[in-house]
Amino acid sequence: MTTTKADLKAVAQGIRDHDDFVISVHESPDGDALGSMLALKLALDQLGKRSTMFLPGAAPLPFEYRFMPLDDLVRGEPDKLLGRPLLALDAANENRMGADQRLRTEAPFVAVIDHHHDNSRFGNVNLVVAEASSTSEVLRDIFTELKVRLTPEIAAALYIALVTDTGRFQYENTSPKTLRLAAELIEAGADAHRIFQHVYETVELSKLKLLAHALEHVEVHEGGRLVISYLERKDFEETGASSGASDGVVESLRAVAGVEMSALISEPPERGGRRVSLRSSRDRLDVSEVARAGGGGGHRQAAGFGSDLSIKELIAFLRKEFVAKTSGEAG
Ligand SMILES: [Mn+2]
CATH class of the missing domain: 3.90.1640.10 (inorganic pyrophosphatase (n-terminal core))
Structure with a gap:
């Protein structure tokens, strides 16, 4: 057996x-x-x-x-x-x-x-x-x-x-x-x-507005292979969205041509700290490894972790991890 x-x-x-x-x-x-x-x-x-x-x-x-x-x-x-x-x-x-x-x-x-x-x-x-x-x-x-x-x-x-x-x-x-x-x-x-x-198809308008805030904050790194965005507490407040409304944002970022890893850093309005969601768009990159390095876990293509680091520190961490995981590959 x-x-x-x-x-x-x-x-x-x-x-x-x-x-x-x-x-x-x-x-x-x-x-x-x-x-x-x-x-x-x-x-x-x-x-x-x-x-x-x-x-x-x-x-x-x-x-x-x-x-x-x-x-x-x-x-x-x-x-x-x-x-x-x-x-x-x-x-x-x-x-x-x-x-x-x-x-x-x-x-x-x-x-x-x-x-x-x-x-x-x-x-x-x-x-x-x-x-x-x-x-x-x-x-x-x-x-x-x-x-x-x-x-x-x-x-x-x-x-x-x-x-x-x-x-x-x-x-x-x-x-x-x-x-x-x-x-x-x-x-x-x-x-x-x-x-x-x-x-x-029962999306709240506040969720779409939150997505708009995330798109405004998009940062493109490593020649377009890494895309990171963030949602601060004030983005949730301005749109009236709850933390669950950020679901799906990181998938929208992954869908961009050439992206190998997308990340969303959010400050859930209902609790302290920050949440990092990660997605990869290809087999070779296991984002659960990146998440584990941050203290979390997940699947190869979808993972996440919680953190008290600042948004700036988290972006630096994600860039470092991404480069480490993908270096040594042609192209
Ligand atoms: Mn599941």
Whole structure:
């Protein structure tokens, strides 16, 4: 039995053996984090198991995900949830789960379910499938193991995760398995067009204005191979945008011809410090290495880290790292 197959069995058994779970995901949650969390909650309901969805911090959810049925989501301090078994989704390491580590340290059992290749495997059982497009794709296999029926609600939650983490099925992580899963979810009742309208065509004007600020701040380095922009707290204030509204900016920068790495430095209005998001547009550059050098992590083509350095210092750091990672190559 391969490791992954054994890990799958172990995680499924851990879910069978426990009850009254906390399900949590990484800070600044994306569609995969939120969709996977909701799908797992609904699956546990179906299995007759109690669970509570928890998200660290108080920042509003990104606008495009507010249509999701997440009314039961608990925010803020985890005090009332301590001592319960923890199911950690889409989080490459324990620090991604927020500064307060007690949910993990006081849990009698921790299961990590993820697809980040650099996952630190911080659970008692860990199912980390680096080839999977998304955590939702990993969850689908767990559901099969646990004989969870794909209801339209579970299918929709998994589909939201799948479509967003694959860049609408265009990123490198999109495999035949991904597309077969998408078809299966639509057959099970996920309304792909309605989800598209909610996630991609319900944009707040403040988000577009924030993008305009980011485009004004664009800096081009290394002959156009590195593009960096930044959003200061005042950019969020002037546009009225929340921190989630900066999602997607770094992908817009990557799309520029000749760009090998794009970076966005932002000052999230809801908390202190700065956040750096990185994207690469080619195979040879692994931006998760740059992110790790900054104290974070992620995927080869999408990664990030938090920092207290100034914007100027961060730009210098990114330039140095980029040159170090790409030197020695022709062209
Ligand atoms: Mn993910």
